[in-house]
Amino acid sequence: MAKLTTPDTQTAPKDRRTSGIQKQGRAAKVVNDVLRSTCEELNNVGYAALRVEDVAEKAGVNKTTIYRRWPTKNELVIDAIRNSYIAEHEFPDSGVLREDLIQYLRIMIRRTKNPMARGAMIALNNSTDPGMKPLADELLGRARRYRTLMVQRGIDRGELPEHTDAELISDLFSAPILRRLLTLGEPVKLSYIDAVVDTVLAGAKANPPKRKRK
Template structure:
Protein backbone atom coordinates (compact mmCIF):
# COMPACT_ATOMS: atom_id res chain seq x y z
CA UNK A 1 0.00 0.00 0.00
CA UNK A 2 2.76 2.45 0.89
CA UNK A 3 4.54 1.96 -2.45
CA UNK A 4 1.29 2.89 -4.23
CA UNK A 5 1.00 6.35 -2.62
CA UNK A 6 3.40 8.26 -4.91
CA UNK A 7 1.63 6.82 -7.95
CA UNK A 8 -1.75 7.91 -6.64
CA UNK A 9 -0.42 11.36 -5.77
CA UNK A 10 1.05 11.76 -9.25
CA UNK A 11 -2.20 10.67 -10.86
CA UNK A 12 -4.14 13.12 -8.70
CA UNK A 13 -1.83 15.97 -9.68
CA UNK A 14 -2.10 15.07 -13.35
CA UNK A 15 -5.90 15.06 -13.15
CA UNK A 16 -6.09 18.63 -11.83
CA UNK A 17 -7.32 21.12 -14.45
CA UNK A 18 -4.45 22.86 -16.21
CA UNK A 19 -4.19 26.62 -15.91
CA UNK A 20 -5.72 27.19 -12.52
CA UNK A 21 -2.65 28.63 -10.81
CA UNK A 22 -1.09 32.08 -10.81
CA UNK A 23 2.07 30.71 -12.43
CA UNK A 24 0.15 29.65 -15.51
CA UNK A 25 -1.68 32.97 -15.66
CA UNK A 26 1.62 34.84 -15.44
CA UNK A 27 3.14 32.61 -18.13
CA UNK A 28 0.26 33.23 -20.52
CA UNK A 29 0.32 37.01 -20.00
CA UNK A 30 4.10 37.11 -20.41
CA UNK A 31 3.79 35.05 -23.59
CA UNK A 32 1.16 37.48 -24.86
CA UNK A 33 3.50 40.43 -24.39
CA UNK A 34 6.34 38.55 -26.08
CA UNK A 35 4.14 37.65 -29.03
CA UNK A 36 3.04 41.27 -29.30
CA UNK A 37 6.65 42.40 -29.31
CA UNK A 38 7.68 39.89 -31.97
CA UNK A 39 4.67 39.74 -34.28
CA UNK A 40 2.46 42.73 -33.47
CA UNK A 41 -1.21 42.78 -32.59
CA UNK A 42 -2.56 41.93 -36.04
CA UNK A 43 -0.61 38.65 -36.23
CA UNK A 44 -1.15 37.57 -32.63
CA UNK A 45 -3.12 34.35 -32.14
CA UNK A 46 -4.26 32.51 -29.05
CA UNK A 47 -2.70 29.33 -30.45
CA UNK A 48 0.75 30.93 -30.63
CA UNK A 49 0.41 32.44 -27.18
CA UNK A 50 -0.56 29.06 -25.74
CA UNK A 51 2.34 27.33 -27.47
CA UNK A 52 4.82 29.91 -26.17
CA UNK A 53 3.40 29.65 -22.65
CA UNK A 54 3.57 25.84 -22.73
CA UNK A 55 -0.15 25.31 -22.20
CA UNK A 56 -3.06 24.08 -24.29
CA UNK A 57 -5.19 26.76 -25.95
CA UNK A 58 -8.22 25.58 -23.97
CA UNK A 59 -6.33 26.68 -20.85
CA UNK A 60 -6.20 30.18 -22.29
CA UNK A 61 -9.86 30.17 -23.30
CA UNK A 62 -10.89 29.12 -19.80
CA UNK A 63 -9.62 32.48 -18.54
CA UNK A 64 -9.99 34.79 -21.53
CA UNK A 65 -12.80 34.50 -24.04
CA UNK A 66 -10.90 35.81 -27.06
CA UNK A 67 -7.73 37.48 -28.29
CA UNK A 68 -8.92 40.97 -27.39
CA UNK A 69 -9.62 40.19 -23.72
CA UNK A 70 -6.28 38.39 -23.50
CA UNK A 71 -4.40 41.41 -24.82
CA UNK A 72 -6.24 43.78 -22.48
CA UNK A 73 -5.37 41.53 -19.53
CA UNK A 74 -1.70 41.50 -20.51
CA UNK A 75 -1.63 45.29 -20.84
CA UNK A 76 -3.47 45.82 -17.56
CA UNK A 77 -1.12 43.44 -15.77
CA UNK A 78 1.79 45.44 -17.12
CA UNK A 79 0.54 48.57 -15.37
CA UNK A 80 2.27 47.25 -12.28
CA UNK A 81 5.58 46.79 -14.09
CA UNK A 82 8.39 48.27 -12.09
CA UNK A 83 9.68 51.70 -13.02
CA UNK A 84 11.81 52.71 -10.04
CA UNK A 85 10.49 55.80 -8.27
CA UNK A 86 13.60 57.54 -6.89
CA UNK A 87 13.93 59.43 -3.63
CA UNK A 88 17.45 60.88 -3.61
CA UNK A 89 16.60 64.02 -1.66
CA UNK A 90 17.08 66.29 -4.69
CA UNK A 91 14.52 66.89 -7.41
CA UNK A 92 17.13 67.21 -10.15
CA UNK A 93 18.54 63.74 -9.59
CA UNK A 94 15.08 62.30 -8.94
CA UNK A 95 13.84 63.53 -12.31
CA UNK A 96 16.94 62.29 -14.05
CA UNK A 97 16.55 58.79 -12.60
CA UNK A 98 12.83 58.82 -13.29
CA UNK A 99 13.47 59.63 -16.96
CA UNK A 100 16.11 56.92 -17.20
CA UNK A 101 13.67 54.42 -15.72
CA UNK A 102 11.02 55.43 -18.24
CA UNK A 103 13.46 54.97 -21.11
CA UNK A 104 14.53 51.61 -19.71
CA UNK A 105 10.92 50.46 -19.71
CA UNK A 106 10.03 51.92 -23.11
CA UNK A 107 12.99 50.22 -24.78
CA UNK A 108 12.55 46.86 -23.04
CA UNK A 109 10.81 43.98 -24.87
CA UNK A 110 7.69 44.24 -22.72
CA UNK A 111 7.61 48.03 -22.98
CA UNK A 112 7.96 47.87 -26.76
CA UNK A 113 5.15 45.31 -26.87
CA UNK A 114 2.82 47.55 -24.88
CA UNK A 115 3.63 50.58 -27.02
CA UNK A 116 3.19 48.61 -30.25
CA UNK A 117 -0.37 47.78 -29.22
CA UNK A 118 -1.03 51.40 -28.28
CA UNK A 119 -0.04 52.44 -31.80
CA UNK A 120 -1.84 49.63 -33.64
CA UNK A 121 -5.38 49.33 -34.91
CA UNK A 122 -6.17 47.56 -31.61
CA UNK A 123 -6.58 50.98 -30.03
CA UNK A 124 -9.97 51.21 -31.75
CA UNK A 125 -11.22 48.61 -29.29
CA UNK A 126 -12.77 50.40 -26.28
CA UNK A 127 -11.17 47.90 -23.88
CA UNK A 128 -7.69 48.50 -25.28
CA UNK A 129 -8.19 52.26 -25.27
CA UNK A 130 -9.24 52.05 -21.63
CA UNK A 131 -6.19 49.93 -20.79
CA UNK A 132 -3.97 52.55 -22.40
CA UNK A 133 -5.58 55.29 -20.35
CA UNK A 134 -5.04 53.31 -17.15
CA UNK A 135 -1.40 52.62 -17.99
CA UNK A 136 -0.49 56.24 -18.51
CA UNK A 137 -2.56 57.46 -15.57
CA UNK A 138 -0.83 54.90 -13.38
CA UNK A 139 2.59 56.09 -14.56
CA UNK A 140 1.71 59.66 -13.57
CA UNK A 141 0.25 58.60 -10.24
CA UNK A 142 3.31 56.55 -9.31
CA UNK A 143 5.74 59.37 -10.15
CA UNK A 144 3.75 62.19 -8.53
CA UNK A 145 5.40 61.79 -5.07
CA UNK A 146 8.73 62.86 -6.60
CA UNK A 147 7.21 66.28 -7.31
CA UNK A 148 5.27 66.47 -4.06
CA UNK A 149 8.46 65.90 -2.05
CA UNK A 150 10.30 68.54 -4.10
CA UNK A 151 7.59 71.10 -3.29
CA UNK A 152 7.77 70.20 0.40
CA UNK A 153 11.54 70.71 0.35
CA UNK A 154 11.12 74.10 -1.29
CA UNK A 155 12.82 73.05 -4.53
CA UNK A 156 9.71 73.76 -6.60
CA UNK A 157 7.06 76.46 -6.23
CA UNK A 158 4.04 75.77 -4.10
CA UNK A 159 1.07 74.74 -6.17
CA UNK A 160 3.20 72.92 -8.75
CA UNK A 161 1.03 70.32 -10.48
CA UNK A 162 2.81 66.94 -10.16
CA UNK A 163 0.95 65.47 -13.12
CA UNK A 164 1.99 68.30 -15.42
CA UNK A 165 5.65 67.95 -14.44
CA UNK A 166 5.59 64.20 -15.05
CA UNK A 167 3.93 64.70 -18.45
CA UNK A 168 6.54 67.33 -19.35
CA UNK A 169 9.25 64.84 -18.40
CA UNK A 170 7.74 62.05 -20.50
CA UNK A 171 6.91 64.13 -23.57
CA UNK A 172 10.47 64.39 -25.00
CA UNK A 173 11.02 60.68 -24.39
CA UNK A 174 7.91 59.65 -26.32
CA UNK A 175 8.62 62.23 -29.04
CA UNK A 176 12.01 60.67 -29.70
CA UNK A 177 10.67 57.14 -29.39
CA UNK A 178 7.63 57.54 -31.62
CA UNK A 179 8.34 60.47 -33.93
CA UNK A 180 12.00 61.19 -34.56
CA UNK A 181 13.47 57.75 -33.84
CA UNK A 182 16.49 59.33 -32.16
CA UNK A 183 18.49 57.13 -29.78
CA UNK A 184 17.06 56.91 -26.29
CA UNK A 185 19.98 56.87 -23.89
CA UNK A 186 21.05 58.49 -20.64
CA UNK A 187 21.75 61.76 -22.43
CA UNK A 188 18.16 61.82 -23.69
CA UNK A 189 16.88 61.07 -20.20
CA UNK A 190 18.97 63.84 -18.65
CA UNK A 191 17.78 66.29 -21.29
CA UNK A 192 14.13 65.42 -20.56
CA UNK A 193 14.78 65.91 -16.85
CA UNK A 194 16.28 69.37 -17.45
CA UNK A 195 13.30 70.40 -19.58
CA UNK A 196 10.81 69.26 -16.94
CA UNK A 197 12.73 70.92 -14.12
CA UNK A 198 13.03 74.24 -15.97
CA UNK A 199 9.32 74.22 -16.76
CA UNK A 200 8.40 73.41 -13.16
CA UNK A 201 10.58 76.16 -11.75
CA UNK A 202 9.14 78.66 -14.21
CA UNK A 203 5.61 77.99 -13.01
CA UNK A 204 4.18 81.26 -11.66
Protein backbone atom coordinates in the same frame (compact mmCIF):
# COMPACT_ATOMS: atom_id res chain seq x y z
CA MET B 1 20.93 55.72 -3.63
CA ALA B 2 17.37 56.58 -4.54
CA LYS B 3 14.61 54.73 -2.75
CA LEU B 4 12.11 53.10 -5.11
CA THR B 5 8.42 52.95 -4.37
CA THR B 6 5.61 51.18 -6.18
CA PRO B 7 1.90 52.05 -6.31
CA ASP B 8 0.17 50.57 -3.29
CA THR B 9 -2.78 49.68 -5.48
CA GLN B 10 -0.70 47.09 -7.32
CA THR B 11 -1.74 44.59 -4.67
CA ALA B 12 -5.35 44.55 -5.87
CA PRO B 13 -6.96 41.09 -5.70
CA LYS B 14 -6.34 38.85 -8.69
CA ASP B 15 -9.22 37.09 -10.37
CA ARG B 16 -9.52 33.32 -10.65
CA ARG B 17 -7.67 33.17 -13.96
CA THR B 18 -4.42 34.64 -12.66
CA SER B 19 -4.64 33.84 -8.95
CA GLY B 20 -2.01 31.13 -9.36
CA ILE B 21 0.68 33.34 -10.90
CA GLN B 22 2.72 33.60 -7.71
CA LYS B 23 2.29 29.94 -6.78
CA GLN B 24 4.27 26.87 -7.77
CA GLY B 25 3.22 24.05 -10.07
CA ARG B 26 2.39 23.36 -13.69
CA ALA B 27 -0.75 25.51 -13.76
CA ALA B 28 1.23 28.54 -12.57
CA LYS B 29 3.91 27.88 -15.18
CA VAL B 30 1.31 27.71 -17.94
CA VAL B 31 -0.21 31.03 -16.86
CA ASN B 32 3.19 32.72 -16.66
CA ASP B 33 4.28 31.33 -20.03
CA VAL B 34 1.08 32.48 -21.72
CA LEU B 35 1.16 35.97 -20.22
CA ARG B 36 4.83 36.41 -21.07
CA SER B 37 4.28 35.17 -24.62
CA THR B 38 1.32 37.52 -25.04
CA CYS B 39 3.41 40.56 -24.13
CA GLU B 40 6.23 39.43 -26.39
CA GLU B 41 3.78 39.09 -29.28
CA LEU B 42 2.42 42.55 -28.51
CA ASN B 43 5.97 43.82 -28.87
CA ASN B 44 6.42 41.96 -32.17
CA VAL B 45 3.11 42.61 -33.94
CA GLY B 46 0.98 44.95 -31.82
CA TYR B 47 -2.53 44.45 -30.48
CA ALA B 48 -4.45 44.43 -33.75
CA ALA B 49 -2.33 41.71 -35.38
CA LEU B 50 -1.93 39.55 -32.29
CA ARG B 51 -3.37 36.04 -32.72
CA VAL B 52 -4.11 33.63 -29.90
CA GLU B 53 -2.76 30.81 -32.08
CA ASP B 54 0.65 32.50 -32.20
CA VAL B 55 0.65 33.09 -28.45
CA ALA B 56 -0.19 29.42 -27.88
CA GLU B 57 2.64 28.28 -30.13
CA LYS B 58 5.16 30.56 -28.44
CA ALA B 59 4.01 29.46 -24.98
CA GLY B 60 4.05 25.78 -25.96
CA VAL B 61 0.40 25.15 -25.13
CA ASN B 62 -2.78 24.34 -27.03
CA LYS B 63 -4.94 27.34 -27.90
CA THR B 64 -7.87 25.68 -26.13
CA THR B 65 -5.85 25.95 -22.91
CA ILE B 66 -5.75 29.69 -23.40
CA TYR B 67 -9.42 30.00 -24.30
CA ARG B 68 -10.44 28.12 -21.15
CA ARG B 69 -8.83 30.83 -19.02
CA TRP B 70 -9.26 33.81 -21.34
CA PRO B 71 -12.35 33.47 -23.60
CA THR B 72 -11.39 36.55 -25.67
CA LYS B 73 -8.17 38.10 -26.94
CA ASN B 74 -9.03 41.29 -25.09
CA GLU B 75 -9.22 39.50 -21.74
CA LEU B 76 -5.90 37.76 -22.41
CA VAL B 77 -4.14 41.00 -23.32
CA ILE B 78 -5.57 42.88 -20.34
CA ASP B 79 -4.32 40.24 -17.89
CA ALA B 80 -0.91 40.07 -19.58
CA ILE B 81 -0.45 43.84 -19.48
CA ARG B 82 -1.70 44.17 -15.93
CA ASN B 83 0.67 41.42 -14.77
CA SER B 84 3.68 43.01 -16.49
CA TYR B 85 2.99 46.70 -16.15
CA ILE B 86 1.96 46.98 -12.51
CA ALA B 87 4.59 44.62 -11.12
CA GLU B 88 7.47 46.55 -12.66
CA HIS B 89 6.51 50.19 -12.22
CA GLU B 90 8.85 51.98 -9.83
CA PHE B 91 8.99 55.56 -8.60
CA PRO B 92 12.22 56.94 -7.12
CA ASP B 93 12.21 58.98 -3.91
CA SER B 94 15.76 60.27 -3.31
CA GLY B 95 14.88 63.62 -1.77
CA VAL B 96 16.15 65.50 -4.85
CA LEU B 97 13.72 66.20 -7.72
CA ARG B 98 16.26 66.20 -10.56
CA GLU B 99 17.67 62.85 -9.42
CA ASP B 100 14.17 61.36 -9.11
CA LEU B 101 13.17 62.43 -12.62
CA ILE B 102 16.37 61.16 -14.22
CA GLN B 103 16.19 57.86 -12.35
CA TYR B 104 12.53 57.39 -13.32
CA LEU B 105 13.31 57.93 -17.01
CA ARG B 106 16.24 55.54 -16.85
CA ILE B 107 13.95 52.90 -15.35
CA MET B 108 11.53 53.53 -18.21
CA ILE B 109 14.28 52.96 -20.77
CA ARG B 110 15.45 49.76 -19.07
CA ARG B 111 11.91 48.41 -19.17
CA THR B 112 11.66 48.94 -22.94
CA LYS B 113 14.68 46.67 -23.41
CA ASN B 114 12.61 43.79 -22.02
CA PRO B 115 10.33 42.49 -24.83
CA MET B 116 7.58 41.60 -22.37
CA ALA B 117 7.54 44.99 -20.65
CA ARG B 118 7.93 46.83 -23.95
CA GLY B 119 4.98 44.97 -25.47
CA ALA B 120 2.80 45.98 -22.54
CA MET B 121 3.88 49.62 -22.76
CA ILE B 122 3.35 49.81 -26.52
CA ALA B 123 -0.12 48.28 -26.28
CA LEU B 124 -1.15 50.67 -23.53
CA ASN B 125 0.22 53.82 -25.16
CA ASN B 126 -0.60 53.12 -28.80
CA SER B 127 -3.69 50.90 -28.92
CA THR B 128 -6.82 52.41 -30.45
CA ASP B 129 -9.00 49.43 -29.53
CA PRO B 130 -11.90 50.62 -27.36
CA GLY B 131 -11.63 47.45 -25.28
CA MET B 132 -8.20 48.56 -24.12
CA LYS B 133 -9.29 52.05 -23.06
CA PRO B 134 -10.39 51.25 -19.47
CA LEU B 135 -7.10 49.51 -18.72
CA ALA B 136 -5.07 52.25 -20.41
CA ASP B 137 -6.95 54.92 -18.45
CA GLU B 138 -6.33 53.03 -15.21
CA LEU B 139 -2.64 52.21 -15.60
CA LEU B 140 -1.45 55.26 -17.51
CA GLY B 141 -3.49 57.48 -15.20
CA ARG B 142 -1.91 55.84 -12.18
CA ALA B 143 1.59 56.33 -13.59
CA ARG B 144 0.79 59.97 -14.31
CA ARG B 145 -0.46 60.53 -10.77
CA TYR B 146 2.71 59.08 -9.29
CA ARG B 147 4.93 61.14 -11.62
CA THR B 148 2.97 64.17 -10.50
CA LEU B 149 3.57 63.23 -6.86
CA MET B 150 7.32 63.09 -7.54
CA VAL B 151 7.17 66.63 -8.90
CA GLN B 152 4.93 67.80 -6.08
CA ARG B 153 7.44 66.53 -3.52
CA GLY B 154 10.04 68.74 -5.19
CA ILE B 155 7.69 71.72 -5.04
CA ASP B 156 7.02 71.07 -1.36
CA ARG B 157 10.78 70.98 -0.71
CA GLY B 158 11.17 74.37 -2.40
CA GLU B 159 12.97 73.07 -5.50
CA LEU B 160 10.32 74.64 -7.74
CA PRO B 161 8.10 77.70 -7.14
CA GLU B 162 5.17 77.06 -4.83
CA HIS B 163 2.39 77.40 -7.40
CA THR B 164 4.01 75.30 -10.14
CA ASP B 165 1.62 73.00 -11.99
CA ALA B 166 3.06 69.59 -10.99
CA GLU B 167 0.90 67.66 -13.44
CA LEU B 168 2.06 69.73 -16.40
CA ILE B 169 5.72 69.32 -15.42
CA SER B 170 5.09 65.57 -15.15
CA ASP B 171 3.81 65.52 -18.73
CA LEU B 172 6.62 67.71 -20.06
CA PHE B 173 9.51 65.60 -18.81
CA SER B 174 8.01 62.22 -19.73
CA ALA B 175 6.41 62.93 -23.13
CA PRO B 176 9.62 63.31 -25.22
CA ILE B 177 11.04 60.07 -23.84
CA LEU B 178 7.85 58.09 -24.42
CA ARG B 179 7.57 59.45 -27.95
CA ARG B 180 11.09 58.37 -28.86
CA LEU B 181 10.79 54.97 -27.22
CA LEU B 182 7.30 53.88 -28.20
CA THR B 183 6.23 55.94 -31.22
CA LEU B 184 9.46 56.56 -33.13
CA GLY B 185 11.32 53.48 -31.87
CA GLU B 186 14.51 55.51 -31.46
CA PRO B 187 17.21 54.86 -28.84
CA VAL B 188 17.41 57.38 -26.01
CA LYS B 189 20.84 58.40 -24.74
CA LEU B 190 21.40 59.24 -21.11
CA SER B 191 22.59 62.70 -22.19
CA TYR B 192 19.18 63.25 -23.83
CA ILE B 193 17.43 62.39 -20.56
CA ASP B 194 19.61 64.87 -18.67
CA ALA B 195 18.91 67.57 -21.28
CA VAL B 196 15.14 67.02 -21.15
CA VAL B 197 15.01 67.12 -17.35
CA ASP B 198 17.31 70.15 -17.07
CA THR B 199 15.38 72.06 -19.73
CA VAL B 200 12.01 71.37 -18.10
CA LEU B 201 13.26 72.24 -14.61
CA ALA B 202 14.98 75.41 -15.83
CA GLY B 203 11.80 76.54 -17.58
CA ALA B 204 9.70 75.76 -14.52
CA LYS B 205 12.01 77.78 -12.27
CA ALA B 206 12.20 80.75 -14.63
CA ASN B 207 8.55 80.89 -15.64
CA PRO B 208 6.57 78.36 -13.61
CA PRO B 209 3.32 77.11 -15.16
CA LYS B 210 0.70 77.83 -12.54
CA ARG B 211 -1.88 75.32 -11.36
CA LYS B 212 -5.35 75.80 -12.68
CA ARG B 213 -7.82 76.95 -10.11
CA LYS B 214 -10.57 74.44 -9.43
